[in-house]
Amino acid sequence: MLFILLVFLVMSCSSKGEDFKLEEGTEAYQLAKDLSVTLPSLDPDLNKVLIRTNAFNVTTGEVIQGLQENFGRRILQLKDMEAAQLKDLIEKNALQLAEKNLLLGEAIKAKSSVTVEELSDVLNQQYTRAGSEEKYLEMLEGQGLDIDFVKKNLEEELKIRQFLDKKLDSMTQVTEEKIQQAYNKDKTASVRHILLLTQGKSDPEKVETHKKMEELLARARNREEFAALAKEYSEDPGSKENGGLYEDFDRGKMVKPFEDAAFSVPVGEISDIVETSYGYHILLVVDRKKEMRPLDEVRVELEDNLKQATKAEIFETYFSELKEKSGFEIIPL
Numbered sequence: 001m002l003f004i005l006l007v008f009l010v011m012s013c014s015s016k017g018e019d020f021k022l023e024e025g026t027e028a029y030q031l032a033k034d035l036s037v038t039l040p041s042l043d044p045d046l047n048k049v050l051i052r053t054n055a056f057n058v059t060t061g062e063v064i065q066g067l068q069e070n071f072g073r074r075i076l077q078l079k080d081m082e083a084a085q086l087k088d089l090i091e092k093n094a095l096q097l098a099e100k101n102l103l104l105g106e107a108i109k110a111k112s113s114v115t116v117e118e119l120s121d122v123l124n125q126q127y128t129r130a131g132s133e134e135k136y137l138e139m140l141e142g143q144g145l146d147i148d149f150v151k152k153n154l155e156e157e158l159k160i161r162q163f164l165d166k167k168l169d170s171m172t173q174v175t176e177e178k179i180q181q182a183y184n185k186d187k188t189a190s191v192r193h194i195l196l197l198t199q200g201k202s203d204p205e206k207v208e209t210h211k212k213m214e215e216l217l218a219r220a221r222n223r224e225e226f227a228a229l230a231k232e233y234s235e236d237p238g239s240k241e242n243g244g245l246y247e248d249f250d251r252g253k254m255v256k257p258f259e260d261a262a263f264s265v266p267v268g269e270i271s272d273i274v275e276t277s278y279g280y281h282i283l284l285v286v287d288r289k290k291e292m293r294p295l296d297e298v299r300v301e302l303e304d305n306l307k308q309a310t311k312a313e314i315f316e317t318y319f320s321e322l323k324e325k326s327g328f329e330i331i332p333l
Contacts, residue, residue, distance in 0.1 A: 020062040021047045028065045031075065035064070038083050041333050042090065050091065051098035054327040055105060058098045063090055066097060072144030085200075087333050095330065099319075102326060104156055107163035114158045122154050167318070168311045174303050182302045183295050186288040187251070189262040192226050192244040195236040198279040213273050213280040220270050226284045235279070248289065252305070257281075263288065 022029040022044040032044035041048050042060050051058035067089075068075050078086060130136035140147055196213050198206050216233055220226050230244025239246055251259060261271040261283050271283040291298060 019047065019049065019057045019059050020065070021059065022061040022065060028061070028068045031068060031078070032061065032064045034079055035086065038079075038081070039086050039090075039333070042086075048331075048333065050094035050331055050333060052327070052329040052331060053098065053102065056098075056101060058094050058101070060090065060094075060333070063094045063097060067093060069146075069149055074143065091330075091333050094333075098328070100156075100160070102322060102328070103160045103164070103319075106322065107159045110163050110167075112159045112163040112166075114155050114162070118158060119151065119155055122158065123151070126150075164315065168314055171314050172307050172310045174306045174310065178306055179299060179302050180295075182306055183291055183298070185251075185290075186263055187291040188248040188289045189259075190245070190247045190249075190286040190288070191262050192230055192284045192286060193236070193239065193246065193258075193281050194220075194226075194230045194234040194244055195278060196233070196280045197235045198275075199277070210273065210280055213282065217270070217273060217282050220282060220284070226270070244284075245286070247286075258283070261285075 022032055024044075029044050032042050036043040042064065044061050044064075046060070048060045049057045050060060050063065067078070071077070078089070081089065127133040127136045130139055137147060140150065194213075194216055196209050196216075198209055201209065216229060220229055227243030227245070231240060234240045234244050236244070246254075249262075251263065253259070254262065255276045255278070257274050257276050258281060261274045261281075262285060265271045265283065265285045267285050267288055269285060271281075271285070274281040274283065
């Protein structure tokens with residue numbers, strides 16, 4: 001399916017004025033109390049609102065309850081987290097939960113429904129991957145997870161996906177001109193790159209990392225061998241030992257800022273510093289190749305790819321408008 005944007009925290013949307021709150025004496029309440037030693041704003045008695053909308057709020061209590069249901073026995077790992085790491089986890093899951101509830105509310109309004117057969121098909125896929133239904137249930141039990149909880153997650157996910165597919169399909173058109181343009185574009189790229197990681201770093205640390213990358217960029221543009229620089233300095237384990245080489249990758253295989261540089265910087269030249277969710281990159285574009293197969297042979301593939309890309313663009317616009325309409329407000333923890 002197109003949108004893999006949900007970490008499946010499941011709590012039903014509470015109506016405005018009925019914010020979910022953890023009950024004293026429950027495991028989730030005690031967990032929140034324990035976590036509040038590290039991050040005081042997680043105190044379940046405070047029950048801080050993290051996301052506010054016109055229809056519902058998302059509270060710290062709701063997020064912790066959802067995390068406990070999703071993590072099962074692994075939930076105790078949260079107690080070992082540092083404050084910054086725990087804050088990031090809670091805020092990200094609050095956002096994902098609110099976005100899911102927003103979409104689920106729209107799906108329910110549109111009367112999106114899931115049949116028993118459709119849910120069974122998805123469950124059977126889970127069973128097959130696990131080896132059998134028995135093994136799947138044993139795995140859940142070992143992790144302290146409940147099958148009814150999983151079924152509810154899957155049903156709501158399917159309901160949202162069906163709603164989005166129906167809505168976006170009606171808004172998606174692919175013309176012959178767009179197919180021809182896609183066919184004429186470079187199909188693959190080969191690059192060498194250097195990555196300096198920024199994940200988990202503070203803002204001052206990121207500034208220092210950027211300065212280090214500026215120095216490497218200057219050295220690379222001053223004719224130092226790029227592969228040697230990548231092998232010495234890159235922090236990408238997937239390409240470091242190969243001189244930073246990623247060869248003949250298709251569009252859509254890399255994170256967007258990286259891909260944009262790989263398919264736009266002239267062959268033989270070095271990009272400016274590119275920032276992604278991983279960190280700072282510089283790229284040496286080694287080669288690009290066109291599609292070698294006849295258009296008629298790849299037409300269906302191109303059309304499908306264009307539809308998916310168009311849907312993604314339409315979704316971004318639709319979801320932004322939906323958030324604005326709902327009064328979607330993020331409140332820092």
